[in-house]
Amino acid sequence: MSQKLKNVFATTGGIIAVGTIIGVAAALLQQAGNPANMAICVACFGRDIAGAIGLHRAAVVQYLRPEILGFVLGSFGAALMVKEFKPSGGSSPLIRFVLGIIAMIGALVFLGCPWRVILRLAGGDGNALFGLAGLVTGVWIGTLFFKQGFTLGRSQPQSVSAGLMLPLIMVGLLVLRVLFPPIPGEAQSGVLWYSLQGPGSSFAPLGISLAAGLGIGFLAQRSRFCTMGAIRDVLLFNQWYLMFGFLALLVSALGVNIILGQFHPGFEAQPIAHTMWFWNFSGMLMAGLAFALAGGCPGRQLFMSGEGNSAAGLFVLGSLVGAALAHNFGLASTAQGIGPHGMAAVIIGMIILLGIGVTHCKK
């Protein structure tokens, strides 16, 4: 009979509570050691994981972030508990993989996923305003495609093992993290790479990171928390449900930052951010369009992977490859500004996205 119970998390009060909890958790994770204004960033942390397993060798961004593993496994646990674990897939897999690559590259030109857009705003980083404007514009372009009947096709039920694949990959990564913990002063522990300086060297203790990840994964699965969906649903059908979660995250992170003295308003010298406004805007525009076409922000893709959705799983794997490409090819930005080939990446990425959009419209 439990299925007949209303899902309390999928109510306005529920999504506001979830957004608030994520905001508070983010500020506390930053206190516990995570990088400033990057307490939880799905793009940055995916990039760090790509570095930890050696897909790229940018020395300052290598750490196997337990939060990301927790997101998938927490969502997986929630889905199992309420019988929503449902292996499915087969909806344009390769397109989703490419969307993951492009989304990650765009996010790394800006330096953050939509969650970090919010967290950077909550930390006082004015550059994130351009990221937010880009994100909204990218999602808005996505809604134009949806109005023209854009679809990546229906997904089909798949085998249990297909649905377990991404949760199992996360378990495997967690085993590696436990077997090969960071050793002070060492850039390598077993097969894993670690940063000795830079954002990759700032991290909360394993237990805290994992617990926060699992908790947020659980809550986000129940409430469908999605930052891209928040913007999309308001633009597309004036539906504010997800937006309440988005705003709650902003308000709570801002509140806690002010209380903890982590709020530093300004544009210059913000933590792990650059001031090239046009590329902050364009990078996030490209990412926002890719999220919209793929049907979720990077966080939501992780949570859907936990539910057994292998289409989302491919987006996640694509984003790890995108992170590797972004650093290996000099596409990712640094605090000094965009990478040597960041502009080319945004131009080519936008052309590919528009091509994917146009060719998948039914009208």
Added chain:
Amino acid sequence: MQHTLDARGLSCPQPVLLAIQAMRSAESEDLKILVDNEASQENVARAAVSQGWSVQVQAVANGEYTLTCKKS
């Protein structure tokens, strides 16, 4: 006459978009919508209510749902 909309296998926002489209096309005052996951069920039900329709949700096998929507 009851109109049936099969949104199974589609991911958000498509089930909601299709449902709103069908509700706005005047011919059907009685709409049956099939979805195959809980999130779509919640989203479509929320959208239907915001369009001023009444919704009855029925869980069927394999985590699928049938939403019976009526213009109220």
